[in-house]
Amino acid sequence: MNNSNIAKAFENKKAFIPFITCGDPDLDTTKKCVIAAVENGADLIELGIPFSDPTAEGPVIQEANERALKGGVTTDKIFDLVKEIRRTVTIPLVFMTYANVVFSYGTEKFMSNCKKVGIDGIIIPDLPFEEKNEFLPECEKYNVALISLIAPTSEDRVAMIAKEAQGFLYIVSSLGVTGTRSEITTDLGSIIDVVRQNTDIPCAIGFGISTPEQGKKMAALSDGAIVGSAIIKIIAKYKEKSPQYVGKFVKKMKDSIE
């Protein structure tokens, strides 16, 4: 299965993919940030559904999760937000959240709601290849691409994951959790070579990208760049006033990677 909307994100040169935690600092700001990102060239947006204990995140996104949850955001309110956003936004939208958020909601109901509101895919960082059948049947039923991650430690697993990839492949740039890094040293080129031999699905690199230079370098190696923590820092700093700053940042990044 392939979600055709996601493929569109990669048709226009290299894709720039911002990540935004829903409800940080509130859902109205999230909506405005998404729209600002789209107006400034974002090709696909990752919407984070906050989780109390996000084990794959560094401090920046952990704190965003905490702020959002303290503000009272819930999975249901986020589905409503996406419905709102979909009135004007047509680019692909994917969720990024943890297994328990989906599982506890009820996988069937969760994926069916994704389809209803127009979510194209989902990234679950604590769902490796071996456990994907936990959610895959419902994902396929409702045409929600289950996006897989490949890590610097994946080694002999890269081909296996790539062969069954859906939507796009999320290449984790370096060891550790999310957060900005001064340097990315993983040999991503050889990982992506193996990916290309095994699938036609596009791949984008994330984790640690914060500057236009890094974005350009990572996008040159792959089909796109994913930026989370750098955007969350902007939102943490400017709060309700952050949409215009997020927009400017997205433009700068998109211009550099094209």
Next chain:
Amino acid sequence: MKKHNNDGRFGIHGGQYIPETLMNAVLELEEAYEKYKNDPEFNQELTELFNEYAGRPSRLYYAKKMTEDLGGAKIYLKREDLNHTGAHKINNVLGQALLAKKMGKTRLIAETGAGQHGVATATAAALMGMECVVFMGEEDTKRQALNVYRMKLLGAEVVPVTTGTSTLKDAVSEAMREWTRRISDTHYCLGSVMGPHPFPTIVRDFQAVISKEIKEQILEKEGRLPDAVVACVGGGSNAIGSFYHFIDDEDVRLIGCEAAGRGADTFETAATISTGKLGIFHGMKSYFCQDEFGQIAPVYSISAGLDYPGIGPEHAHLHDIGRAEYVPVTDEEAVEAFEYLSKTEGIIPAIESAHAVAYAKKLAKEMDKDKIIVITISGRGDKDCAAIARYRGENIYE
């Protein structure tokens, strides 16, 4: 009875719900464990460490005064508190540290709640010449300041965790995050029968020495198996260790005592089976205290070691199939039992273990005098004295 499947599942529970970054590390661990678990040389080394270093076998002590005082079933105490470092945690740690060493790892990381697992890991690291970093919730570093000092004395670095509720679950999350940062030279020495496969199985196997010994000792003393085995449950390592060799002996009741905190009907509780629901967290499918949207609940117990919102997957399965019973025990009941065992038998139990003592006290009274209960005293209570004194209104600090 089939205890577990080979794919790391216990019924529907267990699995490997972890970031891709860690997958090869757990697969490597599984492979190494499969290779060494039946290796005579490995087992000989481990037995020697257990016996010569940790002081095993631990005693099965007939608590005569307690038995007479309660007037019911005969009570035996499995004295894991007498192990080196003062708790059952050393059993698992010696096993994992030896395994890590065989795998060529030079660094151990661990989470700790009460500090007993951290102390045990720091001890094994010192013994085996390995580097050691322990993650501990900041709240717990305050509750268990003495153990923080012990870990540092043993050469470990202690990292206070300030995320989330600053307790055991956050220490686990932070240890997992650290493992994704640094894998090649580092083994994550997980302290309980939880987390992704193969940890629940590895930790269970290293702790199963407890029930192996109980069985031999009770047969020698009484010529028969006990009627009930009672142990406290957080993640559940001393409990599964105490239960394991009795799982097929269906006449032996297996009873896990959960920390109910201020009551299983309040929000200030850590009683997972009583109040939790099925979920996926910290690498496993099991029961977790959580809200309707799957956000993990900020649990509470006076015991830092039981202050965890989940339970190991094998316990979840034993609960599902009705083989083991899980009962809530409140702070107040545990503190009373802490004081009771100290005064009655001259044994100060860990506040964790006092949860098991509290339930066994009730149970013994309901059973005839020819029945036998074994309570696992998983650790000693020196570490808890200051906190219990404060609970009772005495303003002492360590």
